[in-house]
Amino acid sequence: MPSDLKPDGSTRVQIYGSSVSGNRKYKTEFLKLTQFLQAEEVLFEFVDIAADEAAKAYMRGKATNVTSIPLLFCDGEYRGTFEQAAEAVEGFELRDFLGLDDEPVHLDDVSNLTEEQIAKLTEEIDKPPPAAQAAVRPALRSSQILMRSYASESDRPIKLDPTPVETKQGTAATEPTASEPSKDNTENPAQARPQSIYDLDPLLRGAQELHKAASEAADSKPSTQEPTPESHPLQAVQTDAPHDRQSPQRARRPGGSGSRRRAEPSDNRAWRITLGLLTAGGLGSLFYFxxxxxxxxxxxxxxxxxxxxxxxxxxxxxxxxxxxxxxxxxxxxSPAWDHLLPEPLPEQYQRPYTLLINLDETLIHSSWDVDNGWRVAKRPGVDFFLGYLSKFYEIVIFTTQPSYSAMPIIEKLDPYGYTMYQLYRESTRYEDGKYIKDISNLNRDLSKVIALDSNPEAYCRQPLNLLSVQPWRGDPTDDYLDRLLPFLEFLAMNDVSDVRKVLQSYEGKDVAVEFQKWEDAVKRTLRAQWEEEQEKKKGGLASWLSMASPTGGSAVANEPPVPLFEQNRQALRKAFIEEQETIKEQAEAERQRMMEEQAQQLKEMKLTMWKLITEGVPPPPSANGGPQAS
Structure with a gap:
């Protein structure tokens, strides 16, 4: 290696290149490399070889296009190109790449540094020769990394490795004293070797003390004007090394005094802004409301x-x-409307009673699984239940589901429109995390309103109108609606003035079971009376007359009587079944007619895409069925 390319003894790593810091191609790699060297406390310098012909001649033997590809030397030995160094940084292998096997330097405690040593160090920093600046500035740049890392770690002992650095010849490079200046090694280029950072102990300690003194002065007496890089040599170094950069081996403690001093103003400002916004919002809301x-x-x-x-x-x-x-x-x-239902129909069309029926677990059951998703099943007997009771009641579906999810279900559940109205979640009242069905604003006489629901808490405001039913969980053998039908049928046929009194008598009981017991008791009473009458007639004149009749007596007279409500029930259900069959036949015929008309229209349609493109849209038909004259 030519002697004029050897370093001056103040650095260990040399970066040879042409305007490395300004090259866009290597800008990112350059920043990574320099940050790593600073964090590892390795001194480095930049050498421009574009203007040095001797350097060019030597470098051409190591790499091509040396003026654009930066090269790295460590302790005077070639290590590789700049791109290879950047790859080593990415893989955390730069120390092995550069041959740096020693441990990072730790600064010693500088509390015993005298004022004379500080003054002498200041004179060294202020020396104008470029050689002195090249030796001092990298040292200060590396020392600042350590000072920021250990600013809050006063309790951690920091020791300096006093082991001297051995040269290639095996001799120890001792630290020069104040009375003995350092020898110039340029006389023997073959033995010249850049000194280690260990040899800069006084310089690093002095830089740390200056940085500490400057920080304390800035905290105690705030300055109105920031010093320029020319006014203080240490300030110039601070601008080169960002404060946020820290060593990966020794991360700064979060609770340090330095970080606390920097965080307090911003935190207090954020709190003040937040408190001001909340106060302004509260006062504005108070004046508005x-x-x-x-x-x-x-x-x-x-x-x-x-x-x-x-x-x-x-x-x-x-x-x-x-x-x-x-x-x-x-x-x-609260409910979205003042009146949940519209005004009643005229008396000849209005049903005397209103029946509110819940949807979930009363008429349907919803289930979800991975294979099929959501599936909805209707309760056995629901079709006959809704259709038959529509003859006596104004049926209203009242559910806590939102309208967008319940409407499609009701359309499938009631295709013939037996339910006159539907009320959804928008008609409920939300209290204590529950949806309450408040029927005080139903716009109907509550003495004629019956609410069927499997959730008694839904009618906590009007419990006397509630007819609690068993919830349905999807059992296909359930027959509860068929067993409940006689009770509702009996109320409507007997024209009860206030259904709340009847419902109150069944409070806490199963209405279907209790009403079935009452019917059985009535039938047993009638049968007992009939049998008693039959015993009285035996051997009397009536029995001789019946025997003398050509038909041998009436067959009906020999059977137990049927209660009146049972006779009416059989007649009404028979009429309803016949009516339902007629309605289904008419609906099927209407559906077939509509399908035939649609098929005929498609068959007669002679408009094709080609005619639409070439002839345009045809004119609409006239009143007599033919096309309009243009």
Missing amino acids: GRPIDPNDKALMERCDIPADQLAPLTGMWARAKFRMADLRRQFT
Whole structure:
């Protein structure tokens, strides 16, 4: 290697290249490499070989296009190209790549540094020759990394390895004293070798003390004007080394005093801004919701429960704000309409009773599995239940499901439209995390309203109108609706004035079971009376007359009597079944007719895509069926 390319003894790594820091191609790799060298406390320098013909001649034997490909030397030995060094940085193998087997340097405690040593160090830093600057600035740059890493670790002992660095010839390079200046090694280029960072102990300790003194002075007395790089040599070094850069081996402790001093102003500012925004928002909300109530707003005045003496413009602001906040909350938790159902139909069309039926677990059951997703099953007997009771009741489906999910289910459940109205979650009241079905604003006489629901808590506001039913979990053999039908049928046929009294008598009981017991008791009583009458007639004149009749007596007279409600039930159900068969036949005929008409229209359609492109859209048909004349 030519002697004029050897370093001056103050660095260990040399980067040879042409404007390395300004080359866009190697800018990212350059930053990674320099940060790694600084973090590893390795001194380095840059050498421009573009203007040195001797360097070019030597480098051409090592790599091609040396003016654009930076090369790395460590301790005077060639290590590789800049790209290879960047790859070593990515793989955390740069120390092996450069041959740096020694451990990173640890600074010693500088508390015993005298003022004379600091003054002498300051004179060394301020020396104008470039050689001195090249020796001092890399040392300061590396020392700052350690100072920031150990700024808050006063309790950790920091020792300096006093082992001297051996040269290639095996001799030890001792540290020069103040009375004995360092010898110039340029006289013997073959034995010249860059000194280790270990030889810069006083320089590094002095730089750490200067940095500490400058930080304390800045904290105790804030400056109105930032010093320029020319005003202080240490400030110039600080601009070259960012404060956020730290050694990967010794991460800065989060609770350090330096980090706390830098974090407190920003944290306090954020808290002040947050507190100011919250205060401004609270005052703005108070003035907005506490504004005077417009007397022309009749709907709001009807809901307003504020006493008249608290409606003053200023003193009543808090009361008005609380009222408006509560009123706003009621808009989201109360039913969307004042009347859930429209006005009743004329008397000749209106059913005398209203039957509210729940959807989930009462008429249907929903289940989900991985293979099929959501599936909905309808309860056995639901078709006959809805159709038959529609003759006596105004049937309303009242569910807590949202309308967008319940409407498709109801369309499939009731294709013939036996239910007159449907009420969804928008018609419920939300209280304590539950959806309450409040029928106080149903717009119907509550003495004629029966609510079928498997969830008794849904009608906690009107429990007397509730007819609790057994929930259905998907059992295909369930017959509860068929067993419940006689009770609802009996109420409608007997024209009960107030259904709440009847429902209250069945509170806490299974209505279907209890009503079946009552019917059986009535039938047994009638049969016992009939049998007693038959015993009285035996041997009397009536028995001789019946024997003398040509038919041998009436067959009906020999059978037990049927209760009147049972006779009416059989007649009504028979009529309903016949009516249903007629409706189904008509519906099927109408469906076939519509399908035939649709097929005929498709057959007669002579418009093709080609005609549409070439002739355009045909004119609409005229009143007599033919095309309109243009």
